Amino acid sequence: MSEPTPLRRVEDHSEELRAADGRVPGLRGRATRQRLLACTLEMLTSTSYRDVKVIDIAREAGTSPATFYQYFPDVEAATLVLAEEMAQQGQHLRLIITEGSWLEGEAMATALELVDAFLVFWDSHRSVLRVVDLATDEGDGRFQKIRVRLLNDITTALAEVVRQAQKAGRIPKTIDPMAAAGVLVAMLAHTAAHQYGFEFWGIRTAKLRQSMARQVSWGVTGIIPPD
Amino acid sequence: MSEPTPLRRVEDHSEELRAADGRVPGLRGRATRQRLLACTLEMLTSTSYRDVKVIDIAREAGTSPATFYQYFPDVEAATLVLAEEMAQQGQHLRLIITEGSWLEGEAMATALELVDAFLVFWDSHRSVLRVVDLATDEGDGRFQKIRVRLLNDITTALAEVVRQAQKAGRIPKTIDPMAAAGVLVAMLAHTAAHQYGFEFWGIRTAKLRQSMARQVSWGVTGIIPPD
DNA sequence: GCCAGAATCTGACGGTGTGTCAGACATTGT
DNA sequence: ACAATGTCTGACACACCGTCAGATTCTGGC
Structure with missing residues (x-):
């Protein structure tokens, strides 16, 4: 259960989450990510797919578009995650x-x-x-x-x-x-x-x-x- | 076969085509409209629906975006016509x-x-x-x-x-x-x-x-x- | 409690697409 | 030749995209 390989820096991947800058998000980050996902879902149900805009998702989540791009390359990527959950x-x-x-x-x-x-x-x-x-x-x-x-x-x-x-x-x-x-x-x-x-x-x-x-x-x- | 009601201007509707400015397009106009429809179809088959842009359709048809809006309020409207034909x-x-x-x-x-x-x-x-x-x-x-x-x-x-x-x-x-x-x-x-x-x-x-x-x-x- | 450093967020910007004019350009009938 | 009518487009104001550099918030070590 303890760290098995102290020398080699184990990039413990498997299901490692990565932000746009390559960092592994902490608690707060993952919370924002979740909030963005939820708002994406909401937008997806209330708006035509063509018209789901990053800016709307961000507004809804009480954050800025730049934050969205921190966690997803585009709307499709966020939808992909929702689809996987489904x-x-x-x-x-x-x-x-x-x-x-x-x-x-x-x-x-x-x-x-x-x-x-x-x-x-x-x-x-x-x-x-x-x-x-x-x-x-x-x-x-x-x-x-x-x-x-x-x-x-x-x-x-x-x-x-x-x-x-x-x-x-x-x-x-x-x-x-x-x-x-x-x-x-x-x-x-x-x-x-x-x-x-x-x-x-x-x-x-x-x-x-x-x-x-x-x-x-x-x-x-x-x-x-x-x- | 001759004009039956010379006094009352008969808006002969039935299947009357209208441009954005309310005029009935002539030959050239209908040709452009058809060209735009064809290019919309082409874009629809080669591009994700989300990414079909008016500007691309217009470019493909060798015309300007403003011309597109002369005949259709948006991409969806053009698609609607294609769907009806289908x-x-x-x-x-x-x-x-x-x-x-x-x-x-x-x-x-x-x-x-x-x-x-x-x-x-x-x-x-x-x-x-x-x-x-x-x-x-x-x-x-x-x-x-x-x-x-x-x-x-x-x-x-x-x-x-x-x-x-x-x-x-x-x-x-x-x-x-x-x-x-x-x-x-x-x-x-x-x-x-x-x-x-x-x-x-x-x-x-x-x-x-x-x-x-x-x-x-x-x-x-x-x-x-x-x- | 304080602070360095890490994590997180955002304002601001150049680029592209939208949708709407007024007016340029083409066609037609006389 | 020259209206009148039909057709197209340049230019514009606005919105969204996607990307930074740097501001803000959190965290652990002292």
């Missing part, structure tokens, strides 16, 4: 798939649980997720990585369920489990993202849930769900 | 659904056709579509309207197929046809949007097509597709 929190979605039962008669309930979790998660991270999607589409590798990390675990978990169904002969062997799972995750993600769009369109959320869960349940187990 | 072209997707056969043994082929059309369409309008998605998420009603118009026709067409399947007793009556169709369209749209993301992830496009079509085919007809 992806962290998304890991629990995976558990619903691996812990839940996909047996006949129970699959639909598990699917519904997954759908609900998706809807809640997407709703509470809307503003960051839409930037992640945009940046990914625009070919930004950093955001793409986060997006993949978030969805990959969920997809592989679902793919494993598909593989089981294939063994049981309920889903054709010609199906690629990852493709099947990926398509379902895409459906979940996009529906969740445009949730309120559907409502506005005259579709009740309860009906939406039902249809989403139905597609997931069948797509993953090959079992036709009960009404 | 939505127009999307109408043909609807035909695939209404003209195709969803009978047993043929549904999968129709579904595949639909999937392919989606993939092609999304690919050739990627840059505009991602802005439409972003702006819609951000609550911009104008983009939302376009998005709905594009997807609504497709969704109602699919919903009609679902309704038939319900009559035939292959899909439970408790399902809301629009919800079922909406979920499938969401899947198609999102998968198409992140097409190359899947490839990068090790999934072959052929397998993706297959899984997409499978979900559509079953979700819409209730018939389990053949391998």
